[in-house]
Amino acid sequence: MASLDMAASSVGAEVDMGKFSFPRGQIENWGDSGVVVTSSRSTDASTDADTDDRNKAPIGAGQQGAIVSLDSSYASKGKTGDQKGLRRLAQNREAARKSRLRKKAYVQQLEISRLKLIQLEQELQRAQQQGIFIAGGLFGDHSYSTGGNGAMAFDMEYARWLDEHQRLINDLRSALNARVVDNELQLHVDALMTHYDEFFRLKSIGAKSDVFHMLSGMWTTPAERCFMWLGGFRSSELLKILASHLEPLTDQQLMGICNLQQSSQQAEDALSQGMEALQQSLSDTLASASLGASGGTDDVACYMGQMAIAMGKLGTLESFLRQADLLRQQTLRQMHRILTIRQAAHALLAISDYFSRLRALSSLWLARPRGS
Structure with a gap:
């Protein structure tokens, strides 16, 4: 019995040491020895090892699940961040495009305002010249104030009338080129005829204020004044000009x-x-x-x-x-x-083109190079 206890004790010691290192020869000979180990120490060690394995397995699985969950969270956050970034980039591009359009429109408006200002300055100079001429006459400063302001007001109204007239002419020309039906073309023609009526109404008001300004044609260009008769064009001469544009009749x-x-x-x-x-x-x-x-x-x-x-x-x-x-x-x-x-x-169209050429001729004449 004593020898058996000593043998069991020796084997238990080897097993306990085997938790850290197992000799190759002993592992291979366990199946052939036929020895049943009944040591409580060995049983406790085995039970502890199983318990440790069971406890470790869930912990490892939980850690792995947590890692996968974190990776999914980061991926989701990454996708959300990418979408927000793309949306912000698209918004920035749209804002930049609108800003460029606003800037272009602003520059165009400035150019239009500059041209109108130049035109108004020219009209003002002509009105001032006419006013100075009246001021030097019989009626003195009071007539200059009344006549000059009336002439200036008409010149500004006439400048606006010319701008609107050009717009109506462009619309009529586009309608003719597009070969619109007669009913639609009639609207453009009627609009121009009504616009001419407005011109004669403005002249009637201007004549009440300063008849000399209207008769002298100071509101027109120099080339137009060469063909002026009683403050306007000769109807008979205008019909002669139109003869070649109205065929076949x-x-x-x-x-x-x-x-x-x-x-x-x-x-x-x-x-x-x-x-x-x-x-x-x-x-x-x-x-x-x-x-x-x-x-x-x-x-x-x-x-x-x-x-x-x-x-x-x-x-x-x-x-x-x-x-x-x-x-x-x-x-x-x-x-x-x-x-x-x-x-x-x-x-x-022929009437408008004729007077447009007269105004262009005046501009070319005023801009001509002067000899020494």
Whole structure:
């Protein structure tokens, strides 16, 4: 018994040491020895080892699960961050695009404002020149204030009228090029005819304020003033210009245009004769309105009476201007009635192009190089 206990004790010791290192020979001979180890120490060691393995397995699995969970969380956060970054980048690009468009529109608006300012400055200079001329006359500073402001107001209104007129002409030209139906083309033609009516209304207001400014044509370019008659164009001459742009015309249309031209010419001749008679009468009145050598009371009274007569005759200038504009307005309306809608559209374009070339000619003349 003692020998058996010693053997068991020895084997238990070897097993306990085997937790750290197992001799190769002993591991291989365990299956052949047939020895059953019943040591409580060995059993406890084995039980502890199993318990440790069981305890370690769940802990390892939990740690692995935690790592996988963290990786998934980081991946999800990474995807969310990428989406936010892409969205922010797209927003920045859109904001930059809108900023560029706003800047471009702002620059264009500045350029338009600059051109309008130059035009208004030119109109102001012409108005000031006309005002200075009036100021040097009989009526003094009060007339300069009234006439100058009236002329300046008309010049500014006329500049706006020209801008709107050019826009309507561009719309009409585009409609003709697009070959729109007659009903749509009629709208463009009617808009231009109404715009011409507005022009004559502005001139009527301007004549009440400063008839000399309107008759002299200071609101137009120098080249336009060369062909001016009673503060505007000659209707008969305008119909001659349009003749080559209105073909082909029917016999009835041709007769209507010829009759319109003859009647316009007769009305112009009558107004021209009336204007010449007014100028002669005014000249005679001014020639007789002079102070005598004595300068007495009777001479002064006679002088003031003659100047009052001259003032009354000057008042008829507004009537002549109004009749001349009425003739021009009626000629345009009659032309519109005689022609078809497309012929009228081409006629309005031809009229606008003619006056545009006159204005361009004036600009080229003023910009020409001067010789030494």
